[in-house]
Amino acid sequence: MSRLHESDTLVIGGGVVGMALAYGLARAGERVQLLDEGDDAYRAARGNFGLVWVQGKGLGRPAYARWTLGAAAAWPAFAAELAERTGVDVELSQIGGLTMCLGEEELAARADQLRRLREELGVAYPFEVLDPGRLRQLIPQTGPAVAGAVMCPLDGHTSPLRLLRALVQAYEDLGGRLTAGARVEALEFRERGFEVHAGEKVYSAAKLVLAAGLGNRELAPRVGLSAPVQPNRGQILVTERLQPFLKHPTLYVRQTGEGVVQIGDSKEDVGLDDSTTLAQLSRIADRAAKCFPLLAAVNIVRTWGALRVMSPDGFPIYQASASCPGAFVVTCHSGITLAPQHAGALVDWIRGGDEPVEIRGFKAERFDVQTH
Numbered sequence: 001m002s003r004l005h006e007s008d009t010l011v012i013g014g015g016v017v018g019m020a021l022a023y024g025l026a027r028a029g030e031r032v033q034l035l036d037e038g039d040d041a042y043r044a045a046r047g048n049f050g051l052v053w054v055q056g057k058g059l060g061r062p063a064y065a066r067w068t069l070g071a072a073a074a075w076p077a078f079a080a081e082l083a084e085r086t087g088v089d090v091e092l093s094q095i096g097g098l099t100m101c102l103g104e105e106e107l108a109a110r111a112d113q114l115r116r117l118r119e120e121l122g123v124a125y126p127f128e129v130l131d132p133g134r135l136r137q138l139i140p141q142t143g144p145a146v147a148g149a150v151m152c153p154l155d156g157h158t159s160p161l162r163l164l165r166a167l168v169q170a171y172e173d174l175g176g177r178l179t180a181g182a183r184v185e186a187l188e189f190r191e192r193g194f195e196v197h198a199g200e201k202v203y204s205a206a207k208l209v210l211a212a213g214l215g216n217r218e219l220a221p222r223v224g225l226s227a228p229v230q231p232n233r234g235q236i237l238v239t240e241r242l243q244p245f246l247k248h249p250t251l252y253v254r255q256t257g258e259g260v261v262q263i264g265d266s267k268e269d270v271g272l273d274d275s276t277t278l279a280q281l282s283r284i285a286d287r288a289a290k291c292f293p294l295l296a297a298v299n300i301v302r303t304w305g306a307l308r309v310m311s312p313d314g315f316p317i318y319q320a321s322a323s324c325p326g327a328f329v330v331t332c333h334s335g336i337t338l339a340p341q342h343a344g345a346l347v348d349w350i351r352g353g354d355e356p357v358e359i360r361g362f363k364a365e366r367f368d369v370q371t372h
Helices: 016-027 062-086 104-121 132-138 160-173 213-223 278-291 293-297 339-343 345-350
Strands: 007-012 032-036 097-101 128-130 148-152 177-180 184-190 193-198 201-210 230-239 253-255 261-264 300-310 317-320 327-331
Touching (some): 016 032, 016 160, 016 201, 016 339, 016 345, 032 201, 062 104, 062 339, 097 104, 104 148, 132 148, 160 177, 213 300, 213 327, 230 278, 261 278, 339 345
Parallel strands (some): 007 032
Antiparallel strands (some): 128 148, 184 193, 193 201, 230 300
């Protein structure tokens, strides 16, 4: 085997989460090596819907709501920074997002959820309930089946692929090293740091960050950590290009900068199966057409399935290893929304700063259940 020169930090996982962390570390002046398994991995990043979303996140977990609010507030500067460094426009639009509701009960339940979340937070948490008339003023193409919508002005969307491209380019421009097709075969903690065997090479670093999505489940225990994550499938339909009609992203339908409409509305526990099914795609298409009847007559040009990375309670896992100092695990299913936090506050913590108050409750120990 050949040995590469040491890095300050080794990041495992080249999706949006891993790339945001690697970029932030390189921006801070560290020598960073990133290992990416390759296109045969189950990539959440390539199936992402692209929402920068605050609305509804953190009910029962105010700390997560605050973490998300901080990310949303940081997104404009983060997008501008990437554009300045790389020339890549990540197509961020944060003019407010909508949850469309097909019935009065659904609308009332959504509004009640956000009211409870605002009460839990005890801080400003803006949202507005739009009746059908107000909603159709905003989006005239709204269908008669829609009872109304809840709008949060902090919500928006971006292009996941452009974001990933910008992160990779900015990272490499800062001197970061990226090795693709590097599946981790062995991981060892030694007195002076970590050694990772991947292919015919050995990589060494003083710190190790596991950001491998579903792969964290296997990797984390090797350095005294736990990541009990499971896959959750989402299916997406993509239409032909249309004239712009949907300026505001909705929770399940958004129009991209290229004019295509992405439609996604499924959460399926099916294991490591990222295929698509006619039953789910039909259901997704039917709801989208009820929200926006013009979609009933357009052509679907692509469909795909992708696997979310879900912890048992749906919230992230952020943890430093006690038995292998310098090792960290980072797992979440909101990599797009939280990218500025991962590149910023989380990197500061990994580099030795104070742990952000908002993430202190997101250790894996919360899933331990004592049995008798």
